[in-house]
Amino acid sequence: MLCQRRKENLRRDVATLHALGHSVTVMSSLSYLVDPYADTLELPTSGELPVVTAEWEREQITQHLGAQFQIVRELGRGGMGIVFLARDIALHRLVAIKVLRYEFASSEEHRERFRREARMTARLSHASIVPVHGFGEVGGDLDDQSAMPLVYIVMKYVHGESLAERMRRDRTIPAGEVQRILRDLALALDSAHADGVVHRDLKAENILLERGSGRAMLTDFGVALSRSLDPVRADASRAFGTPHYMSPEQAAGELDIDGRSDIYSLGVLGYYMLSGELPFDGHTFESLAAKHIADAHVPLASLAPDVPAALVDAIDRCLQKERDIRWRTGRDLADALALITTRRRWFGAKLAPTTLFRTKIVAELALFAAAMRAVFKWTMI
Numbered sequence: 001m002l003c004q005r006r007k008e009n010l011r012r013d014v015a016t017l018h019a020l021g022h023s024v025t026v027m028s029s030l031s032y033l034v035d036p037y038a039d040t041l042e043l044p045t046s047g048e049l050p051v052v053t054a055e056w057e058r059e060q061i062t063q064h065l066g067a068q069f070q071i072v073r074e075l076g077r078g079g080m081g082i083v084f085l086a087r088d089i090a091l092h093r094l095v096a097i098k099v100l101r102y103e104f105a106s107s108e109e110h111r112e113r114f115r116r117e118a119r120m121t122a123r124l125s126h127a128s129i130v131p132v133h134g135f136g137e138v139g140g141d142l143d144d145q146s147a148m149p150l151v152y153i154v155m156k157y158v159h160g161e162s163l164a165e166r167m168r169r170d171r172t173i174p175a176g177e178v179q180r181i182l183r184d185l186a187l188a189l190d191s192a193h194a195d196g197v198v199h200r201d202l203k204a205e206n207i208l209l210e211r212g213s214g215r216a217m218l219t220d221f222g223v224a225l226s227r228s229l230d231p232v233r234a235d236a237s238r239a240f241g242t243p244h245y246m247s248p249e250q251a252a253g254e255l256d257i258d259g260r261s262d263i264y265s266l267g268v269l270g271y272y273m274l275s276g277e278l279p280f281d282g283h284t285f286e287s288l289a290a291k292h293i294a295d296a297h298v299p300l301a302s303l304a305p306d307v308p309a310a311l312v313d314a315i316d317r318c319l320q321k322e323r324d325i326r327w328r329t330g331r332d333l334a335d336a337l338a339l340i341t342t343r344r345r346w347f348g349a350k351l352a353p354t355t356l357f358r359t360k361i362v363a364e365l366a367l368f369a370a371a372m373r374a375v376f377k378w379t380m381i
Helices: 004-018 029-035 054-066 107-123 164-170 175-194 259-275 287-295 308-319 332-336 353-380
Strands: 069-077 081-088 093-100 132-138 150-156 159-164 207-210 215-219
Touching: 004 054, 004 069, 029 081, 054 081, 054 093, 054 132, 054 150, 093 107, 107 132, 107 150, 150 332, 150 353, 164 207, 164 259, 175 207, 175 215, 175 259, 175 308, 175 332, 259 308
Parallel strands: none
Antiparallel strands: 069 081, 081 093, 093 150, 132 150, 159 207, 207 215
8 A cells, every 4th residue: 555645745746737737847755766876767857967988888898808708889878887798708609798887886885786786687587587697896996086996797688679679660569569578578577576576667678679589578677676685774765767667656655665566567568569658758757756646547448449458458457556456466467468369350340259159050050061962962973
């Protein structure tokens, strides 16, 4: 159950935003929950981080890891890290190396966050979770602030593209493929949740689509929560991830976050893939948080009328405000998705079961009559 006081405060925020409109930036008590250095934060908070080149990070990899890896190119970057494509010289394979950015390399807090991400991901084992091959910290001088250490994670390189890239290109994804992607991710989350890990930052940028197999793979556990290892404390919900995808309880700053929060975010992904739109949008963190908690989203069926009703219902259940009404586990959702038929029908109207039975009987009788006529014909010759 959501914290009542925070819920009431956010309902007042909704009323204020509706009265003032989006032209006014409203700051509420929720601002402290946003971590401006979160690796996946998308909305500006107290100011954008400066954009710098990756020359230092590239040079450090070459200097300290040159005997093991050869850099090919930069793959992408977030608020905290830069990811490079590299060749593993000894094993003759491509890998992805995520490096803590120069701006944060001197911070013990950010180095520890990188360590936690590596350890937490390494304990997970599932075909739809990108595995970690290794972690390291090299170089640096504790007595010399200008000599920053290189902190890095070596991961499997997934040949393909991110879901974000796919959505930017195609705008929407066919229902059958969405069903498969959601099922892959639901099973990955079920495995992580069974190990006590809540991802807390599902979004299109953190989903990789493997070329060839088409498998959806989950990555970036940078703000994940380990329910068995992390103590419940006042700042436990500070690293929020991406406001557009967060669950109502996450938006409200609840400390007791469990796997059903990820189920909500998975529903946001499904809604986005089918409709090309996110359930909620806003110019500030506060407005988005308030909408996730108090507002109803535009019905998915009205935005994607050709999608099977069962798939729409499965996603709508993910998006319930109260987590007790959502799918209990990722496995429950995956099992429900496996039963949905998304193949295109020959006829627009769905035939009732009675009609299908009658049609089958008529067809069988016609086939029997044809067979009897053929037998009669040959016996007369």
